Amino acid sequence: DTGVSQDPRHKITKRGQNVTFRCDPISEHNRLYWYRQTLGQGPEFLTYFQNEAQLEKSRLLSDRFSAERPKGSFSTLEIQRTEQGDSAMYLCASSLITGELFFGEGSRLTVL
Amino acid sequence: SQQGEEDPQALSIQEGENATMNCSYKTSINNLQWYRQNSGRGLVHLILIRSNEREKHSGRLRVTLDTSKKSSSLLITASRAADTASYFCATDAQGTYKYIFGTGTRLKVLA
Numbered sequence: 001d002t003g004v005s006q007d008p009r010h011k012i013t014k015r016g017q018n019v020t021f022r023c024d025p026i027s028e029h030n031r032l033y034w035y036r037q038t039l040g041q042g043p044e045f046l047t048y049f050q051n052e053a054q055l056e057k058s059r060l061l062s063d064r065f066s067a068e069r070p071k072g073s074f075s076t077l078e079i080q081r082t083e084q085g086d087s088a089m090y091l092c093a094s095s096l097i098t099g100e101l102f103f104g105e106g107s108r109l110t111v112l
Numbered sequence: 113s114q115q116g117e118e119d120p121q122a123l124s125i126q127e128g129e130n131a132t133m134n135c136s137y138k139t140s141i142n143n144l145q146w147y148r149q150n151s152g153r154g155l156v157h158l159i160l161i162r163s164n165e166r167e168k169h170s171g172r173l174r175v176t177l178d179t180s181k182k183s184s185s186l187l188i189t190a191s192r193a194a195d196t197a198s199y200f201c202a203t204d205a206q207g208t209y210k211y212i213f214g215t216g217t218r219l220k221v222l223a
Contacts, residue, residue, distance in 0.1 A: 004154075031209060033211065035213070041215065041216075042200050042213040042214050042215045042216045043155065043200070043213045044213075045210060045211070045212055045213075048209065048210060050209070055208075055209075055210075056208070056210055091154060091155070093155075095209075098160075099142070099143055099145070099160060099204065099209070099211075100145065100157045100160055101145070101147075101155070101157060101202070101211060102157070103147075103154035103155045103156070104154055105153060105154045106153075106154055
């Protein structure tokens with residue numbers, strides 16, 4: 001499968017724990033995006049990378065969220081000290097310069 | 113915050129009918145895209161229209177763009193039950209590659 005893959009697909013954690021999600025983009029794509037989506041809402045922009053450079057981070061993100069894309073390949077999104085409000089689907093997408101985004105199936109986070 | 117707002121929020125039609133959904137946005141853009149999302153799945157790209165284009169077709173899809181009104185519409189002709197999904201528009205603020213999604217239209221096609 002040469003699409004965007006995300007891991008894990010589901011994560012259940014207790015409030016206060018740290019979680020990390022991984023995204024493997026399509027190999028030749030230089031842009032990588034992270035979004036968060038809650039039930040009945042559209043994807044909410046979190047951050048995006050061009051190669052290894054993080055170009056923008058949403059002001060909505062608190063300091064508990066951090067994302068990296070070492071060597072411009074896979075990316076990780078870490079949430080520290082999770083809160084119940086962090087429960088959501090975390091979506092990763094990658095693209096070429098043409099702009100069409102290819103999405104993974106998402107990582108669903110449940111914070112108890 | 114959401115850049116785009118889709119209208120209507122929900123739409124229910126009979127198989128074979130046409131479905132039209134609209135998207136309004138706030139800032140100047142490079143392009144506008146439409147995506148489909150089946151329940152619990154990732155988003156699938158449908159069509160991209162650039163700011164200098166007014167209309168684009170892809171199979172049963174027709175997209176229009178009016179940059180003076182900052183709005184776009186997606187028409188699905190001869191709808192099928194398999195078209196049941198949520199549809200989102202996404203826009204990039206001019207000069208960036210940051211794509212902001214709207215709130216979505218939930219389409220239900222009844223067989």
